[in-house]
Amino acid sequence: MDIKTEQSTEKIILEVAERLFLEKGFAMTSTTEIAKEVGCNQALVHYYFRTKDNLFNTIFEQKFKDFFQWIFEIKSTGELEFLDKLKLIIESHFDLLMNNPKMPALILNELSRKPEQISMLKDKLEAIPVKLFSELNAELQTAIAQGKVRKIDLIDLIVSMITMNVAIFVMMPVVENILSLDESKKKFMIQHRRAENVDFILKSLRP
Amino acid sequence: MDIKTEQSTEKIILEVAERLFLEKGFAMTSTTEIAKEVGCNQALVHYYFRTKDNLFNTIFEQKFKDFFQWIFEIKSTGELEFLDKLKLIIESHFDLLMNNPKMPALILNELSRKPEQISMLKDKLEAIPVKLFSELNAELQTAIAQGKVRKIDLIDLIVSMITMNVAIFVMMPVVENILSLDESKKKFMIQHRRAENVDFILKSLRP
DNA sequence: TTATTATTTAATAGTATTATTAATCGGATG
DNA sequence: CATCCGATTAATAATACTATTAAATAATAA
Numbered sequence A, B: 001m002d003i004k005t006e007q008s009t010e011k012i013i014l015e016v017a018e019r020l021f022l023e024k025g026f027a028m029t030s031t032t033e034i035a036k037e038v039g040c041n042q043a044l045v046h047y048y049f050r051t052k053d054n055l056f057n058t059i060f061e062q063k064f065k066d067f068f069q070w071i072f073e074i075k076s077t078g079e080l081e082f083l084d085k086l087k088l089i090i091e092s093h094f095d096l097l098m099n100n101p102k103m104p105a106l107i108l109n110e111l112s113r114k115p116e117q118i119s120m121l122k123d124k125l126e127a128i129p130v131k132l133f134s135e136l137n138a139e140l141q142t143a144i145a146q147g148k149v150r151k152i153d154l155i156d157l158i159v160s161m162i163t164m165n166v167a168i169f170v171m172m173p174v175v176e177n178i179l180s181l182d183e184s185k186k187k188f189m190i191q192h193r194r195a196e197n198v199d200f201i202l203k204s205l206r207p
Numbered sequence C: 001t002t003a004t005t006a007t008t009t010a011a012t013a014g015t016a017t018t019a020t021t022a023a024t025c026g027g028a029t030g
Numbered sequence D: 001c002a003t004c005c006g007a008t009t010a011a012t013a014a015t016a017c018t019a020t021t022a023a024a025t026a027a028t029a030a
Helices: A008-026 A031-038 A042-049 A052-068 A082-099 A103-113 A115-147 A154-178 A183-204 B008-022 B032-036 B041-050 B052-073 B081-097 B103-113 B116-147 B154-178 B183-202
Strands: none
Touching: A008 A031, A008 A042, A008 A103, A008 B183, A031 A042, A031 A052, A031 A082, A042 A052, A042 B032, A052 A103, A082 A115, A082 A154, A082 A183, A103 A154, A103 B032, A103 B103, A103 B154, A115 A154, A154 B103, A154 B154, A154 B183, A183 B081, A183 B154, A183 B183, B008 B032, B008 B041, B008 B052, B032 B041, B032 B052, B041 B052, B052 B081, B052 B103, B052 B116, B081 B116, B081 B154, B081 B183, B103 B116, B116 B154, B154 B183
């Protein structure tokens, strides 16, 4: 038996469903199609997850949280200068996206078309800013006072960063097609953007 | 008779369909629903447009083109300095998006899930860069040579601009919900972003 | 008015989808 | 071996959707 065949059918369904939902979105992915790709009966998908909604939520609730909680990972950057720390933050955010390149589009789609699901995130989200935001903000204000950074609100800075990092991945499927990029060119372009985003943001912060 | 009732049924169908497609996407909008909102028989939608695909394409082919051809509108900026011209370009691009706030999401969705439609755009697109791109690039290089702008590739600059402008509108439905923004707060935030994007980009270009 | 054409509707074929149910299969346990 | 139970399937109900057709109605021209 194949090593990969060793997984339970339930796990395979989860994996296939995740891939298809990411590729084609919720509405365009049918449980029939999921079953076909898994190689099992369609009823089995419902046997394990009862409803399609359930299956979707099972997969993505955790992912959504992880995605919005990425900011918690920013610890142990210790005694770095604000700008060096910011560079790490931008890069780690970009890397998170790079490891889940299709998540932003899915989140933006599903959340804007099913606003119910947003409430689930709100709770998890409110906890984040208070602590870390104020810490980071203190560091930013210090850097500004020291003349190392131009005057800017932290929220604007964060929005700009998220904006630039997210956008490249949301736009990539279209850019990829229009410019007929192959896999290596695509990778190169993404790496280039990673550096360019850091550069662009840091340059914009010069006093 | 009402002034607005004066329009032909065909036009009403087009308007309703456009609104629904923008709100809910292609897959989640049914011809039945369109007909219901128009207040006519569902068969009538097919009478005028034969297929749902046809209806969608009729509405959006032109819009897609307009969207990508926005760059053509940048004429008559005459003898402005490069940075002033760039400011106008950023703002006009932002305004185009502001007038069609739901288009970016639709374009990104439909194009990434139906790559066939992209070929239609490719042709229209290839004509654009050659002429305007080289002109703009010449101006950028001059500005760099004069020490007014840091060294940067025009393509990176354009990508950064499109990125920042598009992203805010793509992300707005989610942000709006998470932060519970009302209409006026939303408008304020968008206007703020308009200024912030210009500022951010221009600041990043300082030598 | 009558004939002709355009618009609109009712009915329905055909298909796909979600979800449920009952039956079967195969392995574990006694 | 018998049986018990989770895993799986076949069959199908229920629904929704696209598209077509034929009939009805309204508008127009002759």
